[in-house]
Amino acid sequence: MLFHVRMDVTIPPGLDVTDRVAAEKARALELQRAGVWVHLWRIVGRYSNFSVFDVASNDELHGILSALPLYPFMRIEITPLATHPSELAAQ
Numbered sequence: 001m002l003f004h005v006r007m008d009v010t011i012p013p014g015l016d017v018t019d020r021v022a023a024e025k026a027r028a029l030e031l032q033r034a035g036v037w038v039h040l041w042r043i044v045g046r047y048s049n050f051s052v053f054d055v056a057s058n059d060e061l062h063g064i065l066s067a068l069p070l071y072p073f074m075r076i077e078i079t080p081l082a083t084h085p086s087e088l089a090a091q
């Protein structure tokens with residue numbers, strides 16, 4: 001199942017999150033190498049990203065996102081994706 005995910009990160013002023021950001025990057029790379037986090041794009045001008053996750057269930061996605069090191073500082077919006085009948089790959 002594919003999910004479009006937007007993550008907006010807000011770090012409280014003065015909080016040192018250097019280690020947390022490094023851990024987040026390591027986990028993001030791990031999930032990308034595993035084929036779970038299939039797209040990761042920076043939203044220009046924001047500490048935000050558009051991502052696509054390929055997971056087996058809503059519960060799996062929730063588990064992955066809620067375990068991210070930066071999760072306590074994220075606002076997350078999720079959109080489930082379905083195949084579009086006009087997509088070239090669907091012909």
Ligand SMILES: O=C(O)C[C@H]1C=CC(=O)O1
Nearest residue numbers: 009024025028047048049
């Ligand atoms: O930078 C972000 O958008 C937040 C988060 C997502 C991947 C990562 O390394 O950090």
